Amino acid sequence: MSHLEGVDDVLVDCHDEPAKAREACLRLSCHERRVPVLLLVGSDTLSVISPDWGMDDFLCDSATPSEAETRLRCLFTIQVTNQLVAGPFTVDEDGYTASVGDKDLDLTYTEFELLKYLVGHPGRVLTRDLLLSDVWGYDYYGGTRT
Secondary structure: OOOOOOOOOEEEEOOOOHHHHHHHHHHHHOOOOOOOEEEEEOOOOHHHOOHHHOOOEEEEOOOOHHHHHHHHHHHHHOOOOOEEEEOOEEEEOOOOEEEEOOEEOOOOHHHHHHHHHHHOOOOOOOOHHHHHHHHHOOOOOOOOOO
């Protein structure tokens, strides 16, 4: 996913493995260089997709070429924000703010980064080593009480 430099949008194919397509959409939606994501679905996989997948739009494989062109054109006009949402949590990376429901949170830098990381990886079990590496920025060799 680090190869998004110069990419205007991403088309994710959901035909064969919807679970992998969902994971790809979620990873792309929380990537530091946010690009619009269009999900390509077949009639048999249409029933499993939902807005919490993190895609910006979807396109049925039965769509006409003009519909596909229009949807791609509309993706370019989507105002992409660096806002992550998971349940009641909202993390605004641009404004460096976080809230639960309507209540703003007063967080330290590390608390904000930890919340951002957790919200950006919904439904995943994250190990202590991974959190120390990705949030705190160092490898865990034991002994830390963080």
